[in-house]
Amino acid sequence: MTTKIFNYVLIVGALLLSACSEKKAKEATKEEPKQGNTVSLTADQLKNTPVTLAVLEEKPISSVVKVNGKIDVPPQNLVSVSAPLGGFLKSTRLLPGMFIKKGEVIATLEDQQYVQLQQDYLLAKSKLHFSELEFARQKDLNQSKASSDKVTQQAQSERDYQRILVNSLAEKLRLININPQGLSADKISKSIFLYASINGFVSKVNVNPGKYINPADVLFELVDPSDIHLNLKVYQNDVAKLAIGQKLVAYNNVHPEKKYNAQIILISKDISAEGITEVHCHFKTEDKTLLPGMYMNAEIEVNGVMSPVLPAEAVVHFEGKDYVFVAGLSQHFTMEPVQTGAGEKGYITVINAKNFEGKQIVVKGAYALLMKLKNTEE
Numbered sequence: 001m002t003t004k005i006f007n008y009v010l011i012v013g014a015l016l017l018s019a020c021s022e023k024k025a026k027e028a029t030k031e032e033p034k035q036g037n038t039v040s041l042t043a044d045q046l047k048n049t050p051v052t053l054a055v056l057e058e059k060p061i062s063s064v065v066k067v068n069g070k071i072d073v074p075p076q077n078l079v080s081v082s083a084p085l086g087g088f089l090k091s092t093r094l095l096p097g098m099f100i101k102k103g104e105v106i107a108t109l110e111d112q113q114y115v116q117l118q119q120d121y122l123l124a125k126s127k128l129h130f131s132e133l134e135f136a137r138q139k140d141l142n143q144s145k146a147s148s149d150k151v152t153q154q155a156q157s158e159r160d161y162q163r164i165l166v167n168s169l170a171e172k173l174r175l176i177n178i179n180p181q182g183l184s185a186d187k188i189s190k191s192i193f194l195y196a197s198i199n200g201f202v203s204k205v206n207v208n209p210g211k212y213i214n215p216a217d218v219l220f221e222l223v224d225p226s227d228i229h230l231n232l233k234v235y236q237n238d239v240a241k242l243a244i245g246q247k248l249v250a251y252n253n254v255h256p257e258k259k260y261n262a263q264i265i266l267i268s269k270d271i272s273a274e275g276i277t278e279v280h281c282h283f284k285t286e287d288k289t290l291l292p293g294m295y296m297n298a299e300i301e302v303n304g305v306m307s308p309v310l311p312a313e314a315v316v317h318f319e320g321k322d323y324v325f326v327a328g329l330s331q332h333f334t335m336e337p338v339q340t341g342a343g344e345k346g347y348i349t350v351i352n353a354k355n356f357e358g359k360q361i362v363v364k365g366a367y368a369l370l371m372k373l374k375n376t377e378e
Contacts, residue, residue, distance in 0.1 A: 037335045038328070039373040046331065049372070052364035053327050056308045056356055061349050063342040065241060065300040067279075069232035073292050077224040079198055083213045084175040087111035090191060094205050094220055100196045107194040107219060114176060118188045121169040121180060128162035135159040200224035203292065223292055230262055230281040232298055236271050241302045242279060243267075248300040250281075260287065262298070308353035312346055314363040316370045325362040325369050333362060333369050 041049065087109035094106055138155040141147035170180035176192045204221035213219060230250055234242065242264060250260045266280040281298075283290070315322050315338060322340050325333040338356075341349035350356065362369060 037373075039325075039333050039335075039369050041331045041333070041369075041372075043331075045372075049365055049368045051333075051362055051369070053360040054311075054314075054363045055358070055360060056310060056350060056353055058306050059309045059347055060305060061307045061309060061342050061344045061347065063302045063305065063349075065234070065238045065302055066297070067232045067234050067238070067300065068295065068297050069230060069279075070296060071228055071290055071292050071294045072231040072280075073223055073225070073228050077198070077200070077227050078203075078292075079200075079222040079224075080218045081106065081194060081197075081220040081222065082215065082218055083109055083194065084215055085111070085113060085117075085172075086213050086215045086217075087114065087192070089207050089209050089211050089213055089219070091209055092205075092207070092219075094202045096202055096205055098202045100200065100202060100222065102196055102199050104196045105193050106196050108191055109194065109213065110191050112190070114178075114192055115188060115190050117169065117172055117176075118178065118183060121166065121173060121183065122185060122188075124162060124165045124169055128159070128166050131155070131159040131162045194219070196222060198222055198224045199226075225288070225290075225292070226286070228283070228290060228292060229265070230283065230296060230298065232279040232281060233276050234279050236275045236277060239267065239271075239277055239279075242300065246300060248281060248298050250283075250296045250298040252294065252296050256297075260290070260296075261285070264300075307341070307349045309347040309349055310361060311363045312343055312348045314361055314366055315340060315348060316366050318370060323370075324356070325366050326356070327360040327362065335370070335373060 041051070088111055090108040090110045092107040094100070100106060135152075135155040135158070138147050138152045142149060142152040173180045173183065177195060178189075178192060200223050202220060203223045205219075206217070206221075207213060207219045244264055244267065246264045248262050248264065250262050251258060261284040262281040263284065264279055265282050268278040268280075271277045310324065314324055316324070316335075318335075322338050323335045324338045326336050327333055336355070339351035341351050343349065
């Protein structure tokens with residue numbers, strides 16, 4: 001019985017030792033990749049594979065701020081058309097997208113108040129003529145003492161009243177595009193015309209014939225595209241990098257290959273609750289395919305900022321990641337991950353620069369080391 005127990009203990013011990021050995025083997029296997037990131041070169045290999053070392057240095061690197069926005073027009077190039085006195089829309093031929101010329105008739109309205117206004121003006125004008133004659137007659141009589149001063153003053157007051165009335169009615173007629181100077185008893189009309197005040201395109205049509213229009217209603221919206229600009233939304237962290245006159249390239253998602261050159265003309269001083277401010281830009285050349293409301297992407301080149309950099313050839317790309325080789329003792333070189341940013345003139349920004357402070361980095365021969373490292377692993 002004692003012998004059986006002893007043999008059982010030996011078997012359990014052997015199994016435990018085997019399990020521990022397997023665990024250590026697995027742990028050793030997990031650590032192998034760390035050893036696989038280091039490559040060693042002999043003196044002869046260094047002669048055949050020249051390696052140049054350097055440390056991080058500071059250089060001014062230009063970067064690009066990527067933003068988006070949409071095409072807009074200044075307020076003076078966007079016209080809302082309304083009828084100052086209201087009325088019924090008799091006819092219009094406008095459709096969204098239609099091109100119109102300044103002075104062109106864009107709508108005809110009818111209303112009895114137009115007739116009444118013309119009538120009031122002609123009657124007031126007639127009374128004014130009579131009051132002017134009466135004042136002149138009373139003035140002559142007053143000079144010869146045939147009329148009292150009071151009667152003369154009343155005649156003058158009546159003349160002034162009619163003159164004010166005629167002038168005010170004339171301005172109301174001009175509001176509805178009727179020339180009071182050409183109005184007469186046989187030219188009274190129930191219709192008025194609305195005219196385009198700019199050259200441009202129709203962006204909105206809000207009415208249809210037969211509808212009654214109130215003075216506050218907007219019938220049409222007209223856009224003059226000759227002065228369109230790009231309104232970009234920029235986060236507050238990037239605003240300090242921008243300046244008036246700075247150049248940029250804009251493009252849309254439909255045709256990203258087509259680039260539009262533009263320049264910053266205005267940077268808003270107001271930042272929204274979302275931390276965004278508006279930057280207005282002018283296009284270098286006019287393009288009729290660019291329309292108000294069209295969404296655009298833009299890339300703004302920012303002036304050089306001092307940043308830690310390495311020569312671009314120091315960075316090797318392997319399995320979707322970037323690495324550099326750091327020199328160690330006895331001609332050992334370890335491949336370490338690196339985070340890169342903007343590049344310029346053969347140099348590239350190192351984002352995780354703190355990981356390489358004071359370290360000697362391979363700036364020439366890095367790809368040769370990568371090839372030797374991977375061939376050794378195989």
